[in-house]
Amino acid sequence: MLPLPLQRHDLVFFMALDESCAVKPAHQRPFVELWQQSGYPFWLTRESNATHCQVGITHYTETSKERIKVSIPWQALKHYQAPPRLEEVLTKAPASWHSLLQAIVSLAEPYGVTVRVYGALVMAAWLGGGQLRPDSDVDLLFIPTQGTQLKTFLVELERLTLRLPNPRVDGEVRWLNQDVPWREYLKEDNQPCLIKSVEEVKWVARKDLSQALKQERLFLSQIAIQALYDELMLYPKPGLVSPLDKGSHSDMDVPLLWRSIQSLRHYFLKMVSLGQQQVSFERLRQEGVRAEKHMLTITGGVNTYRGAIFHLGLLLAARASQPITSASNICARILDLWGDELAQHQRLVRQRPSHGQLVYQRWKRPGALEMALSGYQLIVREVLPFYQHQRITESPSHARSATLLLLMAEVDDSTLLWRGGEQALLEVQQEARHILAMGSLAQPPVWARYVAFHYQLVGKGLSPGGSADLLSFTLALDRYAAPPPAMAPRSPLLTPHRVCA
Template structure:
């Protein structure tokens, strides 16, 4: 008798969901080269942080991702998720002496973990359709209201000033860039036979090419954002990380990003989210 998928692959526990989030953030950190971003050996465009800062943050956030998955499983209201995220941000800042390493990931991956927890409580594994439906049905109205709030954060203020789609607006739309660009890009790269590193690098560039990355807009204005998007499109069009000089080309772009003080933090958070879903299978 054929074993059903549900029996062969049970829904993940909150602990498994949270562990996948922590590991996915490490996947993003360990990827190198990444233009303007912190890696295990490079500060990118950030004078105030390095890999040690990120690792302290990761350790401080481990329990958060489990807890918010548990809240999702309990069908908690958005206010409970938001309070959990605010507390996690405080722990991050305490661990990093006030440096923002993972504020965007706390928001994005936290919501995704909550959605996965909600699905798992019903015996379902996280899928693109399931996660998007859960975000919209359970917390969509609250996320839409949140997206209308004036932002106190530099990236949100840059998005408002320049007419860009903010991180809050992405969440209210159930993360279209993640699910319509990053996840397909990672799967396509894997299907072409690329190893994990080059596949993730192609995913990062595919995301950079289309995302209204508020961190880029804050650091470099609209011109900086468009420069980064153009570089990403050109990188992918030239063959991406799979071509013989792909890694060297990415490293050369890194020098240009540092010279312009650019860092695609929103794309990095989206890559981590794609790695999270990939780890949960």
């Protein structure tokens, strides 16, 4: 696993080039230094390792071009970003290309395919077009949302390129972190496709690739479902619905919540696809609104998992946007991709009447949006490490219960504030800290105090719903994050394949 979850063709920016940076061929070092000092990007190539990032750039002259490889320490990396969308750089292409490129943009939209650009056209967008020649190809990266429509789209694309052959359209289809030349993807199901990632190149039959990628989407979405289920089945949960009682919720029970969880299956699958495409936050928000409306239809208007739709949707999209990586990188990705839009959305939301806004106005306590805008630092730095330690030393149930207590102790839970005000929040936080300080929940006195805490909250009509949502978030993040090799999840895309020499 690389220190950062970069993918092929990502644009990489560095702070400086010094003697620790290797340039091949060496005579191109002055050009590379000038390129970096001008603030231009390199593109990620294969062969990166734990200490150095391998990037490339092409030096164009009037009569030739030369590819340059640069090896740079990871600590010199400033930032990175996905290749630009085709519509963002289309005007930088030669006028003779516009008809074909605009037709590709129009063709891709109804199929739900995002089209990004790498190669010479990206260079032209940065430098002004001198890198393109009459015989230049255009390199496109096609990122689909639905595999069932992909082959139809590619057949239409092939017909389009036969009708408009200039320029030649090269490029790849991306599924998660697997890239396949788009013309090879049109082969018969039993024909091998050459697929590439940052870490390897391998041959896989197209039908096997399609099946593995379908399983990977299910694998990622089912983690979110499982996290909600694990939280639901936990007992006791102070003030919350469990298999033994309704907690402080007269309008909810386990069957209702389970139906609500099941109603989110398609939403989580969709978030895998949208995250892979790195769509805007507004697009994610629209999908979340649809999921919430569907959930409310299933529950008869009872709000069961609005917070989980937000938190887990963001988490799943961030995980799907990159190869498997650490928990901190997954949460940092949320801000990298959607931080500016989240901040803008926060400003708009704070002007609208809602339970969350009323709580924020009255008590000035941070809510779900503020948690996301922090990059979930509380979860990454405190809650997840605590849970991972508890998981080793305690039973699964006790580990989750202790983690819920930690969240109740540290989070300014808007549900508690709405139901009981600031004094109720402070009392709940104090009792949660006291129980944690008593020691393991496996000890009978500690367990008795914890059970009594549940009935105290039920008696007062209090429910830490925000903490419950973040417990599900923590459980899912733990499974999404890259584990030690001995603990690796059984993901279909992590199985061995024959690697090309």
